[in-house]
Amino acid sequence: MTNATAELTGTEARSNGPLSPDELNKMNAYWRAANYLSVGQIYLKDNPLLERPLTLDDVKPRLLGHWGTTPGLNFLYVHWNRLIRERNLNMIYIIGPGHGGPGLVANTYLEGSYTEIYPPVEQNKDGIKRLFRQFSWPYGIPSHVAPETPGSIHEGGELGYSLVHAYGAAFDNPDLIVACVVGDGEAETGPLATSWHSNKFLNPATDGAVLPILHLNGYKIANPTILARIPHAELENLMRGYGYEPFTLEGDDPETMHQKAATVFDTMFDRIAEIQKAARENGSTVRPAWPMLIMRTPKGWTGPKFVDGKPVENTWRAHQVPLDQIHEKPEHLRQLDEWMRSYKPEELFDEKGKFLDDLAEFAPKGRLRMGMNPHANGGLLLQPLKVPNFRDFAVKIQGRGQTDAESTRILGHLLHAVMQANLGTKNFRVFGPDETASNRLEEVEEGTGKAWMAETLPVDENLSQTGHVMEVLSEHMCQGWLEGYLLTGRHGFFSCYEAFIHIVDSMVNQHAKWLKTTREIPWRKPIASLNYLLSSLVWRQDHNGFSHQDPGFIDHLLNKKADVVRIYLPPDANTLLSVTDHCLRSRNYINLIVAGKQPEPQWLTIDEAVAHCTTGLGIWQWASNDEGGAELVMACCGDVPTMEALAAVVLLRERIPDLRIRVVNVVDLMALQPTSEHPHGLPDEEFDQFFPVGVPVIFAFHGYPWVIHRLTYRRHNHDNLHVRGYKEEGTTTTPFDMCVLNNIDRFQLTLDAIKRVPRLKAQIGAAEQWYSEAIQRHKLYVAENGEDLPEIRNWRWPADQTS
Ligand SMILES: Cc1ncc(C[n+]2csc(CCOP(=O)(O)OP(=O)(O)O)c2C)c(N)n1
Numbered sequence: 001m002t003n004a005t006a007e008l009t010g011t012e013a014r015s016n017g018p019l020s021p022d023e024l025n026k027m028n029a030y031w032r033a034a035n036y037l038s039v040g041q042i043y044l045k046d047n048p049l050l051e052r053p054l055t056l057d058d059v060k061p062r063l064l065g066h067w068g069t070t071p072g073l074n075f076l077y078v079h080w081n082r083l084i085r086e087r088n089l090n091m092i093y094i095i096g097p098g099h100g101g102p103g104l105v106a107n108t109y110l111e112g113s114y115t116e117i118y119p120p121v122e123q124n125k126d127g128i129k130r131l132f133r134q135f136s137w138p139y140g141i142p143s144h145v146a147p148e149t150p151g152s153i154h155e156g157g158e159l160g161y162s163l164v165h166a167y168g169a170a171f172d173n174p175d176l177i178v179a180c181v182v183g184d185g186e187a188e189t190g191p192l193a194t195s196w197h198s199n200k201f202l203n204p205a206t207d208g209a210v211l212p213i214l215h216l217n218g219y220k221i222a223n224p225t226i227l228a229r230i231p232h233a234e235l236e237n238l239m240r241g242y243g244y245e246p247f248t249l250e251g252d253d254p255e256t257m258h259q260k261a262a263t264v265f266d267t268m269f270d271r272i273a274e275i276q277k278a279a280r281e282n283g284s285t286v287r288p289a290w291p292m293l294i295m296r297t298p299k300g301w302t303g304p305k306f307v308d309g310k311p312v313e314n315t316w317r318a319h320q321v322p323l324d325q326i327h328e329k330p331e332h333l334r335q336l337d338e339w340m341r342s343y344k345p346e347e348l349f350d351e352k353g354k355f356l357d358d359l360a361e362f363a364p365k366g367r368l369r370m371g372m373n374p375h376a377n378g379g380l381l382l383q384p385l386k387v388p389n390f391r392d393f394a395v396k397i398q399g400r401g402q403t404d405a406e407s408t409r410i411l412g413h414l415l416h417a418v419m420q421a422n423l424g425t426k427n428f429r430v431f432g433p434d435e436t437a438s439n440r441l442e443e444v445e446e447g448t449g450k451a452w453m454a455e456t457l458p459v460d461e462n463l464s465q466t467g468h469v470m471e472v473l474s475e476h477m478c479q480g481w482l483e484g485y486l487l488t489g490r491h492g493f494f495s496c497y498e499a500f501i502h503i504v505d506s507m508v509n510q511h512a513k514w515l516k517t518t519r520e521i522p523w524r525k526p527i528a529s530l531n532y533l534l535s536s537l538v539w540r541q542d543h544n545g546f547s548h549q550d551p552g553f554i555d556h557l558l559n560k561k562a563d564v565v566r567i568y569l570p571p572d573a574n575t576l577l578s579v580t581d582h583c584l585r586s587r588n589y590i591n592l593i594v595a596g597k598q599p600e601p602q603w604l605t606i607d608e609a610v611a612h613c614t615t616g617l618g619i620w621q622w623a624s625n626d627e628g629g630a631e632l633v634m635a636c637c638g639d640v641p642t643m644e645a646l647a648a649v650v651l652l653r654e655r656i657p658d659l660r661i662r663v664v665n666v667v668d669l670m671a672l673q674p675t676s677e678h679p680h681g682l683p684d685e686e687f688d689q690f691f692p693v694g695v696p697v698i699f700a701f702h703g704y705p706w707v708i709h710r711l712t713y714r715r716h717n718h719d720n721l722h723v724r725g726y727k728e729e730g731t732t733t734t735p736f737d738m739c740v741l742n743n744i745d746r747f748q749l750t751l752d753a754i755k756r757v758p759r760l761k762a763q764i765g766a767a768e769q770w771y772s773e774a775i776q777r778h779k780l781y782v783a784e785n786g787e788d789l790p791e792i793r794n795w796r797w798p799a800d801q802t803s
């Protein structure tokens, strides 16, 4: 392999491409500088310019970071700089192998962004020392392309999401080019494998461009990659099959590689410009074959070729820290010294440690620098969403629970209005894995359509090349597109079946981490919240059954930092409207809304709904008779549990008319937590007002029952809290039988109440008898008739019991 640092003399290389000899030399010097600073970050805490031979005192005690991917990322950065300058491009750079963090830090430092954002990291020797020392250092900066890294919207620690983020960023950003490096290992992940199809949703007239670079360095941590070990033609055909026009850049000799890269990138960027021109000026509506690059370069390019007699460069051994026993092996220290000097720092930085002006000039200026591009700090560009008055869509309540509505369909009216109000600014999209209509939100498609650049047939409905509803049967893609869209300063809404949102558990972890960290970074401006609507809920899987029954996403989100997560279970349409309005206006949260799509009773007027959602929980006085002090609190959270709890109240009143019952409905789950744990948490004194100490609470909950215990275990009345919820019993059966199977039905709640109220002790035996007869009757009836008992099916809250 040719030494990267050799002065470039090859006349052939100089003449055979778009770069002048001077430009080529400068680009290579720039790349050397980025590589030098990358290696320095991994290894050094002192002697930043190698003014004296390296000693063990200069080297960090713990060597942390990843070298292997970094030189490739740096190589591309230098080339993007040239293209941005020459073509005045608005460009951001997404790094799939986010473990190449040192490279992005190095490049944003060289272009000046880093020092502007972090002034102590000066453009001199002290600054370089600080830059080196802080990397992977306690209270310093992380090793990945983290939120702390200027220009990043993608941490890349969990591999697989680079390309969806890139497309999400490009939607509705017609002037933006998103260069996206996909690791060849990353390309083996499920999310990444499907992400290539994003090109069927990208409109060259109204969206920006994504330039995928498959970084084919041949290896992962300890293995070769699949795509590097199939014939090149097969790989190209794979990319063609995905609808791209593949280009290849292959080699290891910097001298020729810069020229080759400049040549291929000029062609590819010309191609992007042609595609956009055809769509924007000539009205072409054909789905284009966007260019993509297969970059076949060595892993650990320009690093040590052999260590301890074993090959390192161009192998998986280059993945992390190639010389990792510096403190044990003097030979490793000598090799490190030699490796770093091979970049010739004395030719790159002046005696004060400042990057030489005629090299620094090579970077673009101002906001064109990728570290300063506002699209990578989306909050800077965020425009408030126009949200029409949600009260205009309210369900008229005539008597408690006397009218039914599909709550999510009512929400669909609001979302449609939001979509229409923001079509002009093009900053709102609704995402769903083929479930928008199934979740009763299809009205949102009217007037915009569902994005679709592939073939259409007469039978299709609502497909449109400019649609702002995004439907693809990949929860990963929906989530990733939405994240990319939000991170670049727009708004969105993701509706999904409750059980299958788990597919993106891991992605939402990463987004939550991003939000948590950015809250602590002053220069990162708040972005719009990530809003989920989960419908097709556990209790009403009439068509599907057990596979579709899982309310555990709530549990999953509860693990996240309280600052970031909000969970709402509106019991009816008006509360759903109020909650959604709030979520759409919020910033920097992950909002989870769990709401049913089946016809269900409507309880609250819109004014009551707003008040209820504002406190997060409330006593439903109209359903309570607790004057003189409650003897029992019947609590509920979620639409079906609310109905069962109210039905139990009616049954209890029939049996024990003088029982003083209070009904408490919880819409904001986090209100149950102590204030110390969550900003929405009620102070203990207030909590005790709702759930008085010593009074038994029967709590009917939408999800897994221990969620409620987990949230309330420190509350005074916790010992008296008895929760019913989903306990993993399910199948394709009637709606009420689902409740019975999980012991959350009205009969069970009634029996629970009788068992827990001390003065009713004498009635327990009779109540148990009554309970088993009721359940028996129910089971026989559903088994025989295939539907619920008429009194269950047609149940209504009795008007005369409204107080
Ligand atoms: C989803 C996921 N699985 C596993 C890992 C652990 N991991 C970190 S880097 C890496 C290899 C990545 O290889 P590649 O994408 O080819 O990157 P590069 O060769 O450029 O370093 C793996 C498996 C991870 N970060 N994310």
Ligand SMILES: [Mg+2]
Binding pocket: 183, 184, 185, 215, 216, 217, 218, 219, 220, 225, 299
């Ligand atoms: Mg690789």
